[in-house]
Amino acid sequence: MNESKPLKVVISGPVGAGKTTFVQSLSEIPVVNTDETASEDIGKATTTVALDFGMLTLDGIPIHLFGTPGQDRFDFMWEILCEGALGLMLLVAGDRPQDFPHARRILEFITSRIAVPFLLGVTRQDLPRVWEPEDVAEYFDLAPEQVIGINATSSTSSLLATVRLLELVEAYDPFYAENLQGHYDFGGTVIKSVKKT
Amino acid sequence: MSVGKQEALQNALKSLRIAIPEVRGALVASTDGLPMAQNLSGNEDPNRVAAMAATALGLGKRISDTLNGGTLTETSVSGTEGQIFLYAAGNKGVLVVVTPANVNIGLVHLEARDAARSIANIL
Ligand SMILES: Nc1nc2c(ncn2[C@@H]2O[C@H](COP(=O)(O)OP(=O)(O)OP(=O)(O)O)[C@@H](O)[C@H]2O)c(=O)[nH]1
Numbered sequence: 024m025n026e027s028k029p030l031k032v033v034i035s036g037p038v039g040a041g042k043t044t045f046v047q048s049l050s051e052i053p054v055v056n057t058d059e060t061a062s063e064d065i066g067k068a069t070t071t072v073a074l075d076f077g078m079l080t081l082d083g084i085p086i087h088l089f090g091t092p093g094q095d096r097f098d099f100m101w102e103i104l105c106e107g108a109l110g111l112m113l114l115v116a117g118d119r120p121q122d123f124p125h126a127r128r129i130l131e132f133i134t135s136r137i138a139v140p141f142l143l144g145v146t147r148q149d150l151p152r153v154w155e156p157e158d159v160a161e162y163f164d165l166a167p168e169q170v171i172g173i174n175a176t177s178s179t180s181s182l183l184a185t186v187r188l189l190e191l192v193e194a195y196d197p198f199y200a201e202n203l204q205g206h207y208d209f210g211g212t213v214i215k216s217v218k219k220t
Numbered sequence: 221m222s223v224g225k226q227e228a229l230q231n232a233l234k235s236l237r238i239a240i241p242e243v244r245g246a247l248v249a250s251t252d253g254l255p256m257a258q259n260l261s262g263n264e265d266p267n268r269v270a271a272m273a274a275t276a277l278g279l280g281k282r283i284s285d286t287l288n289g290g291t292l293t294e295t296s297v298s299g300t301e302g303q304i305f306l307y308a309a310g311n312k313g314v315l316v317v318v319t320p321a322n323v324n325i326g327l328v329h330l331e332a333r334d335a336a337r338s339i340a341n342i343l
């Protein structure tokens with residue numbers, strides 16, 4: 024089962040959306056973290072300058088998580104990290120609607136370069152007064168099932184979102200779906216596992 | 221950043237270019253990728269160079285950590301037409317030095333490490 028081809032998932036979104044937090048909540052290995060002290064006021068002490076890298080295994084599928092930086096000046100990394108990605112998790116902070124246009128630009132930047140299925144994760148659902156996923160779906164003009172509420176600090180919540188993204192990947196890519204076999208139960212959600220190669 | 225600091229950084233870059241005339245450009249960036257001082261000869265965008273320098277140095281640090289290389293001091297990129305050396309300037313800055321491909325690397329390191337030390341002190 025561990026010989027399955029790894030599935031590359033990219034996590035992107037604006038500054039402070041929770042990309043680094045999300046990768047840290049999910050990874051089963053020590054995360055490669057490239058946060059540096061922020062020299063501007065961005066509402067937090069550090070910011071990602073290269074990438075976050077973590078791994079997890081979901082029912083035998085090794086998943087490689089690549090978090091991007093959020094600041095525009097690192098847009099070359101969005102391009103590099105998205106190469107070969109099978110799924111995109113776009114995160115926005117539910118209490119920062121002012122960042123939604125930026126999130127939309129990142130989404131367009133990435134999806135205009137590679138055709139990749141994506142899930143929009145609205146983080147900070149554990150906090151009061153945040154945008155609900157349904158409203159964010161409306162804002163982004165997306166189907167409600169393409170948007171999910173997340174608490175990126177919780178591994179269970181992050182894992183559920185990842186399972187949902189895998190379902191989208193499976194539905195999206197017929198070639199990938201061809202390589203799927205068997206159903207496995209995970210956290211109450213049924214997902215499929217990749218055939219051994 | 222204060223005017224005094226800015227000027228001190230510019231002077232450090234200027235002395236570096238005087239010491240090694242072959243140097244095609246030099247820049248100081250913060251470790252989170254913002255340009256702080258520059259002396260580039262071409263039409264390179266300093267914002268982009270600064271961001272890339274921070275990315276390369278940030279990644280280099282983690283590679284060094286992972287392979288037990290200790291604290292990162294420098295990393296470099298070599299192409300057929302030129303070389304780019306990136307030096308950690310304390311824990312706040314990155315010094316970027318662009319040279320032709322056939323430069324005397326020993327001399328570049330000697331001068332640039334010195335410059336990186338004074339830049340670290342300024343910051
Ligand atoms: N309560 C709560 N806090 C969150 C959530 N997601 C992120 N945070 C917090 O928000 C802050 C920013 O998170 P990061 O993960 O650094 O953000 P990022 O998207 O990686 O940001 P950049 O790398 O700068 O682009 C951290 O302090 C997190 O703990 C969430 O779902 N709930």
Ligand SMILES: [Mg+2]
Pocket residue numbers: 042043044070071075090091092093
């Ligand atoms: Mg981050």
